[in-house]
Amino acid sequence: ALLMFTPSGISTGIQVADGFSSALMLVTGGIFGWLSSNARAVYHEIMRWWGGPTEWRQIWEDYKKSRSEIMKQETHPDTRSYLISDLRQEFRDNYPQWAHKWN
Numbered sequence: 001a002l003l004m005f006t007p008s009g010i011s012t013g014i015q016v017a018d019g020f021s022s023a024l025m026l027v028t029g030g031i032f033g034w035l036s037s038n039a040r041a042v043y044h045e046i047m048r049w050w051g052g053p054t055e056w057r058q059i060w061e062d063y064k065k066s067r068s069e070i071m072k073q074e075t076h077p078d079t080r081s082y083l084i085s086d087l088r089q090e091f092r093d094n095y096p097q098w099a100h101k102w103n
Contacts, residue, residue: 047097059098063091 074080088102
């Protein structure tokens with residue numbers, strides 16, 4: 001971009017190359033952005049299908065056990081709420097294909 005204002009004849013070739021590389025970056029960035037947002041959703045859909053209801057039941061049982069432990073051990077309601085919120089986030093992070101189940 002700095003060479004665009006040089007008086008030599010080579011600058012037009014550099015301008016064209018610079019313009020091409022900028023356009024290429026925009027196109028590939030757009031493609032990768034699209035893949036990043038759409039491919040992940042498709043991948044999670046496949047993983048939910050692959051694991052099916054059996055996997056979900058196991059994850060749900062693990063969540064309920066962990067939640068019950070929090071409810072038994074913590075008596076303060078605000079702390080309970082905070083810990084359960086953390087638990088939900090942990091399950092969202094560990095099982096992203098099921099993240100929509102923990103609002």
